[in-house]
Amino acid sequence: MVRVCIGRRSEPSQVDSSRPLTVEGASGERLLDLLDEVASPISFSCRSATCGSCRVTVERGAELLEAPRASERETLLALGGGPATRLACQVRVSGATGEVHLTPFAPT
């Protein structure tokens, strides 16, 4: 099982890690489905790699997530963001065990 810890941002540049939400998922599960299980601070709109509202920053554990597919790469390229930026609606868990830490996207 992979534990996903979702931090909150008290300010765009500051992560409040004192009260992360956590949810566990197995390999192949969509992050979108896992975040729907908890009151996630990540917002979703299209859920199809179009709007970019679900952007997250993967702070740790990126190796436990599948690599971005073409549609996700294209949207991220158009919207900007660093290599740690992902679309939560497109990400699938790929690792066996470990922790992924992510926060809502904040432009730098």
Ligand code: FES
């Ligand atoms: S919800 Fe629109 S890109 Fe993920």
